[in-house]
Amino acid sequence: MSAAPAGPATGTRPTGSRVRVLSVAGTDPTGGAGIHADLKSFAAHGAYGMAVVTALVAQNTHGVRAVHVPDVGFLRAQLDAVSDDVTVDAVKIGMVGTRAVADEVAAWLSRATPPVVVLDPVMVASSGDRLLDADAEDAVRRLVALADLVTPNLPELGVLLGEPVATAWPDAVDQARRLAHRSGVTVLLKGGHLAGDASPDAVVDAGTLTELDAPRVRTTSTHGTGCSLSAAVAALRPRRPDWVTAVREAKEWLTGAISAGEALAVGSGRGPVDHLHHAPTLGARAFSSEAWERAAGLRAACDDLPFVRGLADGTLPVDDFEAYLHQDALYLAQYSRVLARASQVAPGPAAQVFFAQGAARCLDIEARLHEERLAGGGRSGPVGPATTAYVDHLLAVAATGSYAEVVAAVLPCYVLYADLGARILARAGHLGAHPYGDWVATYGDPAFAAAADQASALADAAAHEAGAATRARMLAAYAASCAHEVAFFDQVRARPLAPVG
Ligand SMILES: Nc1ncnc2c1ncn2[C@@H]1O[C@H](COP(=O)(O)OP(=O)(O)OP(=O)(O)O)[C@@H](O)[C@H]1O
């Protein structure tokens, strides 16, 4: 039944790899507090999260219904299973529940000696339910001595010192100073239980005091704030130079998470915070499929254009097709420059090569169309207004937008043509008799579909790296290009017809 230990875990963390953080805490099946909150907090700070369960708690946003504390032998087995195998860069300890659990955790800390230990001395849930046996308070005091940072709220600070609970901030800071002095650990004093418009915290050690101010958010979403904060600090500390830097960053994040909590609509009591509020695009759909679906109306409008209908069924007058090819040649000469810009600012060689080759191919096609025109087959004339508008849009994005925006702006030209080409080809079946068979064969070719897929994948990768604001600009650039594509096709039939007769 036992998984063989791989020997004591002594490995150092490879440069740049994720911090491996362990939560030793109770559960919350609604996901707002305890190990569930801790794991989200770890992930929110880029750490690899692990969890050892001290107590199973039947609770929700209204309160605690029941607590089950498994045998401490099983707790020991969990703790050793982790530390026999995995190098733990930091530990966060939350609810311990009983004296036996607290002592078992203390014994493990002495054995495993993790380099960063954050202790949240959980005693009473915000619902008022006890989460620590009354006779376990001494055992928690012993745990404090093994921690590097202890994170009491106002009532917990009073219990740790054996003093009345401070109600004014200066008194609480005084108490925190005394605890730091007495125990030799750094204290993160939390002011969430104060009245007033602010929710200050303070980092206090034997010699220094740093107060961190934050506005009090008017919300019911404060379940698990203490768990989430201490877990965030544990995840950050191995990568930050000191406690103050780690706590400042964690608190700023937590204030945002509290503000975003109500939008989660989890439970009807004191709801959880949104741990991932700062990563709104996490789990978002692939950019290319979202943008494609949003453009459904424009795509339908494109299909309905007399030009596109005539192109598809072969009834388009030759004159119109040649007028279109002429505008297309003018367009491609500029589109090539925009693809070259995408290549110039591409984040890696694959994208750089793809767009550079695309730019060259556009010029090849443009040159072929030009030669055909010189050979007398085609038409000439000024740049049409829709061509100008489309090119201006692309050049503006290329001049001022990021790589992600440029890729989004050039994408419709790939995907709309690939889609149109494939559908016309499928409908026509045999192209032998189709007057515009060459055009259809070019864009209906699986090789062109593959290029469109590659361009979509590059846009998706860029969107994955981008924040919410850049993704919104990408969607806007894509939608604008789609609208220009429709106007571009339509300009041929929109040109004044020569008088008949
Ligand atoms: N309404 C609020 N607005 C802004 N920050 C808050 C609010 N409530 C709590 N905080 C912050 O959340 C963190 C936890 O504070 P608190 O004093 O409530 O600890 P706690 O009682 O251990 O938390 P928990 O509610 O998880 O038991 C602190 O950084 C505190 O300043």
Ligand SMILES: Cc1ncc(COP(=O)(O)O)c(N)n1
């Ligand atoms: C397992 C566990 N640990 C900690 C808390 C405290 O969080 P809160 O005071 O926000 O209820 C909790 N409710 N459950």
